[in-house]
Amino acid sequence: MSFEQKLLKTIRALILIGAIFGAICLWVVQWWLTHPKKQPIAFSHKIHVGQRQISCFFCHTGVEHGDIAGVPSVQDCMQCHQVVANEQVVANERPEIQKLTGYWERKQPIEWFKVYKVPKHVHFSHKVHIAFLAKRNPDALKDPGKFICAQCHGDVSQMSTIAAPVGTVMLLTGNANPNTSMGFCVDCHHANGGPMDCTACHR
Amino acid sequence: MTDPKIEYNWEGTQWGMVVDVDRCIGCEACMIACRAENNIPVVGAEQNAMGRIMDWIHLERYYSGEYPNVTAQFVPMLCQQCGNAPCESVCPVFASVHTTDGLNAQVYNRCVGTRFCANNCPYHVRKFNYFPPTWQAPLEQQLNPDVTTRKSGVMEKCTFCVQRIRKAELGARMDGVNVSDGQLRPACVQSCPTQALIFGDLNDTKSAVSTYGRSHRAVRVLEDENTDPHVIYLRPEKLDHAF
Ligand code: SF4
Ligand code: SF4
Numbered sequence: 001m002s003f004e005q006k007l008l009k010t011i012r013a014l015i016l017i018g019a020i021f022g023a024i025c026l027w028v029v030q031w032w033l034t035h036p037k038k039q040p041i042a043f044s045h046k047i048h049v050g051q052r053q054i055s056c057f058f059c060h061t062g063v064e065h066g067d068i069a070g071v072p073s074v075q076d077c078m079q080c081h082q083v084v085a086n087e088q089v090v091a092n093e094r095p096e097i098q099k100l101t102g103y104w105e106r107k108q109p110i111e112w113f114k115v116y117k118v119p120k121h122v123h124f125s126h127k128v129h130i131a132f133l134a135k136r137n138p139d140a141l142k143d144p145g146k147f148i149c150a151q152c153h154g155d156v157s158q159m160s161t162i163a164a165p166v167g168t169v170m171l172l173t174g175n176a177n178p179n180t181s182m183g184f185c186v187d188c189h190h191a192n193g194g195p196m197d198c199t200a201c202h203r
Numbered sequence: 204m205t206d207p208k209i210e211y212n213w214e215g216t217q218w219g220m221v222v223d224v225d226r227c228i229g230c231e232a233c234m235i236a237c238r239a240e241n242n243i244p245v246v247g248a249e250q251n252a253m254g255r256i257m258d259w260i261h262l263e264r265y266y267s268g269e270y271p272n273v274t275a276q277f278v279p280m281l282c283q284q285c286g287n288a289p290c291e292s293v294c295p296v297f298a299s300v301h302t303t304d305g306l307n308a309q310v311y312n313r314c315v316g317t318r319f320c321a322n323n324c325p326y327h328v329r330k331f332n333y334f335p336p337t338w339q340a341p342l343e344q345q346l347n348p349d350v351t352t353r354k355s356g357v358m359e360k361c362t363f364c365v366q367r368i369r370k371a372e373l374g375a376r377m378d379g380v381n382v383s384d385g386q387l388r389p390a391c392v393q394s395c396p397t398q399a400l401i402f403g404d405l406n407d408t409k410s411a412v413s414t415y416g417r418s419h420r421a422v423r424v425l426e427d428e429n430t431d432p433h434v435i436y437l438r439p440e441k442l443d444h445a446f
Contacts, residue, residue, distance in 0.1 A: 198310045
């Protein structure tokens with residue numbers, strides 16, 4: 001084999017290895033971006049909001065009076081679940097509720113994975129937005145999930161897992177609905193006469 | 204030749220402050236309050252000696268007279284929220300922008316750290332994060348959640364406690380009223396024991412700030428720079444050394 005042939009062979013081999021390595025990297029990146037992150041308990045909004053018709057405000061108690069909506073404590077969950085769907089008969093069919101009872105008995109909080117995130121330099125207040133939407137449509141407070149929350153969070157009553165795009169996907173796509181990108185906020189502020197000052201959110 | 208002095212007639216609310224120099228006793232409560240309210244990082248003695256202290260409000264001391272008859276005059280110096288701000292025109296990314304209510308806003312997430320604004324500020328009140336901000340334990344436990352913690356490479360300065368302004372405005376808007384005079388106080392104003400600092404709407408002719416602003420003692424620092432500052436100083440009655 002001449003030197004040229006050897007060189008050609010080496011280059012081909014290098015290109016092949018590079019291509020395989022690149023493909024693996026791309027696959028890992030796309031998996032990291034798109035795979036849904038698993039919550040500790042497979043809580044379903046579809047059952048609670050869609051079928052059982054529980055108001056959003058019932059569990060997310062901070063939402064009407066504070067900046068942060070908040071996630072219910074295990075205690076709040078057990079208020080209902082000590083009775084609801086926790087009987088011995090159905091217990092074996094409801095592993096997720098068993099998990100919840102486990103947390104309750106161990107006196108351990110549930111480490112939910114946060115889905116709706118705004119960056120640290122954004123200061124958002126739920127209270128103000130709810131007050132505004134309720135003022136615009138006085139009937140909205142009768143079914144806040146449909147008329148208020150859905151404006152940004154989508155129709156939660158149809159979602160078994162809340163799938164908001166997270167992290168980089170949000171940055172890359174930016175137009176997924178529901179989303180928390182600045183464009184989404186600014187469009188709505190523009191259309192509805194919200195404050196357009198930088199300091200309204202960034203301070 | 205056109206007159207270089209341009210008149211700015213800002214409409215609506217124009218936030219402003221009055222600093223009564225005669226009342227200031229130099230206790231530095233305002234500096235501490237500002238630190239606590241606005242998550243100002245602690246840089247340490249070495250950086251401090253290099254002039255990299257981060258205080259958004261600082262005290263300038265002026266001495267006059269011969270020993271033993273020496274008088275000291277304290278002048279609290281904070282961002283003057285200029286209506287015609289020299290820092291805004293040089294920022295290449297519009298991180299330093301003016302709001303409609305007369306604030307000179309600093310948008311941290313836009314800032315790329317060119318430091319043009321600090322070089323152009325005649326009052327030396329813009330502070331630059333040369334290093335990632337740090338707080339000695341347990342200070343990092345008391346950070347104000349309403350204020351962003353800045354990163355290294357970002358310029359920061361007094362905001363007139365814009366988080367308090369926006370909160371009061373939103374509260375008033377939800378109740379369908381206007382923010383009343385004296386209801387809204389930035390951290391430094393709130394903590395000043397001698398009430399040397401007064402905050403309010405300069406366009407409201409009945410507000411305390413505009414009343415003091417019409418006083419014969421009212422001066423604005425470096426007014427001949429045509430910066431149109433929103434902070435009005437009440438010059439000392441006896442001693443006008445400082446101004
Ligand atoms: S108004 Fe607020 S930010 Fe400005 S010096 Fe006073 S406390 Fe600090
Ligand atoms: S708190 Fe008031 S009296 Fe004390 S230094 Fe500041 S302005 Fe002066």
